[in-house]
Every structure is written in C-alpha cells, then in structure tokens.
Amino acid sequence: MNVRVLGCSGAISSASDAAHDPGGTTALLVDEDILIDAGTGVAVLTDDELALVDHVFLTHSHLDHIAYLPLMIDAVGDARDTPVTVHASRATLDILQAHIFNNLIWPDFTRIPSPDAPGVRFEALETGEHVTLNGRTVTGLPARHTVPSMGFAITSDTACLAFSGDTTSNPEFWATVCALPGLRHVIVETAYPDAQIALAHAAHHYCPSLVADDLRGVQMKAELLISHLKPPHGAQILDELRAALPGVSLRALRAGEVLIL
Ligand SMILES: [Zn+2]
Ligand SMILES: [Zn+2]
Numbered sequence: 001m002n003v004r005v006l007g008c009s010g011a012i013s014s015a016s017d018a019a020h021d022p023g024g025t026t027a028l029l030v031d032e033d034i035l036i037d038a039g040t041g042v043a044v045l046t047d048d049e050l051a052l053v054d055h056v057f058l059t060h061s062h063l064d065h066i067a068y069l070p071l072m073i074d075a076v077g078d079a080r081d082t083p084v085t086v087h088a089s090r091a092t093l094d095i096l097q098a099h100i101f102n103n104l105i106w107p108d109f110t111r112i113p114s115p116d117a118p119g120v121r122f123e124a125l126e127t128g129e130h131v132t133l134n135g136r137t138v139t140g141l142p143a144r145h146t147v148p149s150m151g152f153a154i155t156s157d158t159a160c161l162a163f164s165g166d167t168t169s170n171p172e173f174w175a176t177v178c179a180l181p182g183l184r185h186v187i188v189e190t191a192y193p194d195a196q197i198a199l200a201h202a203a204h205h206y207c208p209s210l211v212a213d214d215l216r217g218v219q220m221k222a223e224l225l226i227s228h229l230k231p232p233h234g235a236q237i238l239d240e241l242r243a244a245l246p247g248v249s250l251r252a253l254r255a256g257e258v259l260i261l
Contacts, residue, residue: 001030001031001135001136001154001156001159001260001261002030002031002258002259002260002261003028003029003030003036003154003161003258003259003260003261004028004029004030004256004257004258004259005023005028005041005253005254005255005256005257005258005259006023006024006027006028006029006041006042006044006045006255007022007023007024007025007026007027007039007040007041007042007043007044007255008022008023008025008026008028008041008187008227008228008253008254008255009022009023009024009025009026009041009228009229009231009255010022010025010064010189010191010227010228010229010230010231011025011064011230011231012024012025012040013231013232015231015232020229020234020235020238020252020254021254021255021256022227022229022231022234022252022253022254022255023041023044023255023256024039024040024041024042024043024044024255025039025040025041025064025065025067026039026041026059026064026065026227026228027039027040027041027042027068028163028187029045029049029053030136030138030154031136032049032052032053033052033053033054033055033133034053034054034055034056034057034133034136034138035053035055035056035057036056036057036059036138036152036154036163037056037057037058037059037065037066037165038056038058038065038066038067038068038069038072039064039065039066039067039068040064040067040068041255042068042072043068044255044256047075047076047079048079050072050075050076051076051079051080053072053076053084054082054084054085054133055084055085055086055087055131055133056069056084056085056086056087057086057087057088057125057138057152058086058087058088058092058096059088059143059149059150059151059152059163059165059166060088060092060143060145060147060148060149060150060165060166061088061092061095061096061099061147061148062145062147062166065165065166066096066100069086069096069100070100070101070105070106070109072084073109073119073120074106074107074109074119076119077113077119081117083117083118083119083120083121084119084120084121085120085121085122085123086120086121086122086123087123087124087125087131087138088122088124088125089124089125089126089127089140089148089150090124090126091147091148092147092148092149093122093124095147095148096122097110097122101120110122125138125140126140126150127140127141127142127143127150128140135156135157136154136155136156137153137154137155138152138153138154138155139152139153139155140152141153141162141163141164141165141173141176141177142170142172142173142176143164143165143166143167143170143173144167144168144169144170144204145165145166145167145168145204145205146203146204149165149166149167150165151163151164151165151167151173152165153176153177153180154261155180155182155261156261158182158261159182159183159184159261160180160181160182160183160184160261161183161184161185161186161187161259161261162177162180162183162185162186162187162222163186163187164186164187164188164189164206165189166189166191166204166205166228167189167204167205167206168200168201168203168204168205168206168210169206169210169213169214170214171214173214174214174215174218174220175218177222178218178219178220183221183222184222184223184259184261185222185223185225185259185261186220186222186223186224186225187225187226187227187253188206188211188224188225188226188227189205189206189226189227189228190205190206190207190208190211190226190227190228190229190237190241191203191205191206191207191228191229191230192205192206192207192230192233192237193207193208193233193236193237193240194207194208194209194240196233197209197210205228207237207240208237208240208241208243208244208245209240209244211241211244211245212241212244212245215245215248220248223249223250223251224241224245224248224249224250224251225250225251225252225253225259226238226241226250226251226252226253227252227253229252234252238250238251238252
C-alpha cells in the first residue's frame with residue numbers, strides 16, 4: 001500500500017523550502033483509488049488519476065479538506081460509470097448535503113445525472129467503525145474540532161498509518177493509536193505556534209505544547225509526521241515541537257512524498 005501526499009498545508013500558500021514543502025491543503029492518495037480528504041492538494045492529480053478515485057474519506061466538512069470534492073465529482077463524470085463513494089460521519093455528510101450539494105452552491109450530485117446513476121453516493125462511517133476495500137482498512141479515529149471530525153487509521157496487511165485529521169488536545173486519539181498493531185507513521189496536525197495557543201484553543205487545533213502534553217507518558221515508537229502547519233509559521237512550529245518532545249522522531253510531512261506500508 002502506498003500513501004502519496006498530495007497536500008498537507010494548513011492554508012494555501014506559495015511559500016515552501018527544502019525542509020518544508022506542504023503543497024496545497026490536506027489530501028492523501030492511498031494507492032490509486034482512495035482519497036483521504038479532498039483539499040486543494042488534489043489539484044496535482046491528472047485527469048486520468050482523478051478518474052481512478054473510487055472512494056473519498058473525509059475527516060470533516062471544513063473547506064480546506066473538501067474544496068476539490070464538488071469540482072472533482074463534476075470533472076470525472078464522463079470518465080466514470082460508477083459514482084464516487086464519500087465516506088464520512090453522518091453529521092459531516094448532512095453538512096455536505098445541506099451546504100454544498102444543495103443546488104445553490106453546487107448541484108446535488110447525489111441525484112444527478114440521475115437518482116439511479118448519480119455522480120456521488122454518501123456512506124456514513126463513525127468513529128470506531130471501519131471499511132475494508134481490497135485489503136486496505138480505513139478506521140475512524142477520535143478527533144476534537146470545532147465541527148464533527150475524525151481521524152483515520154489506514155491499515156495494510158503489514159503496517160498501519162494513523163492520521164489525526166484536524167484536532168486539538170485528544171488523549172483518546174493517542175491511546176487508540178498506540179494500540180494499533182504495525183503502526184509505522186502518525187500524521188498529526190500542528191496548526192499554530194505556541195504564541196498562538198489562544199487561537200489553537202478557539203479553533204480547536206494543536207500547538208506544540210498541547211501535542212507535548214498529550215504525549216507525556218505515551219509510548220510512541222512510530223515516526224511523527226507533522227501536517228497542517230499554518231504558513232508562515234512552519235519552521236517555528238517544528239522547532240517548538242522538537243524542543244518540547246526531545247527524543248521523539250518527528251519531521252514535517254512533505255507534498256509529493258510517498259509513504260510505503
Ligand atoms: Zn478544520
Ligand atoms: Zn484544516
């Protein structure tokens with residue numbers, strides 16, 4: 001199983017350097033056919049690659065994680081003969097239906113081109129539940145954000161990757177993740193530097209000291225890959241994480257890299 005990072009930035013930005021190139025906003029491609037979030041990082045896919053995506057798992061309804069979903073459903077219609085399946089919590093699916101696929105912001109592709117052969121179908125997946133697709137299992141993990149949200153564990157026959165989605169302090173996530181067999185990578189968001197801890201609390205995101213608080217006493221052997229860094233604070237956030245977590249293996253997740261599981 002390959003996990004290709006299409007984008008992992010906390011905002012759209014043209015700024016990047018060799019150590020920190022996050023690309024667009026959150027999107028991970030599992031093999032060729034499973035998308036985890038559909039942020040602006042999806043823009044790097046070719047038309048052919050886009051048409052191969054059969055399943056989209058959404059952590060939550062915020063625009064930086066769904067921006068490309070309505071556009072891609074429209075774009076791949078002629079190239080596909082089956083609907084794209086969107087897996088998310090019932091609450092997130094209800095938000096998408098009410099506020100995106102509502103025939104005002106975007107057509108209701110759950111009913112067009114026809115109710116029998118729509119462009120997209122919704123399938124509810126709640127925290128703790130899982131879906132297995134050709135040997136790859138995606139499991140909903142707990143998250144704490146300003147809207148209904150979850151992370152995902154993505155498991156192959158041999159290894160596992162955990163992704164926090166957007167979250168603030170979340171001991172349940174780490175307890176769940178540490179019990180996952182074969183855990184190799186943990187992608188965890190750290191949106192803000194510690195100077196913006198009030199904003200982290202208000203927006204329900206992590207800052208370095210909150211990550212360190214959650215990891216105190218946790219036996220974390222997997223590598224931490226940091227995502228959702230808010231430009232222009234990426235380098236500062238990473239420095240603060242390294243200072244707060246001595247001995248923990250961590251680095252910034254990079255757009256374009258492929259994690260092999
Ligand atoms: Zn969010
Ligand atoms: Zn976000």
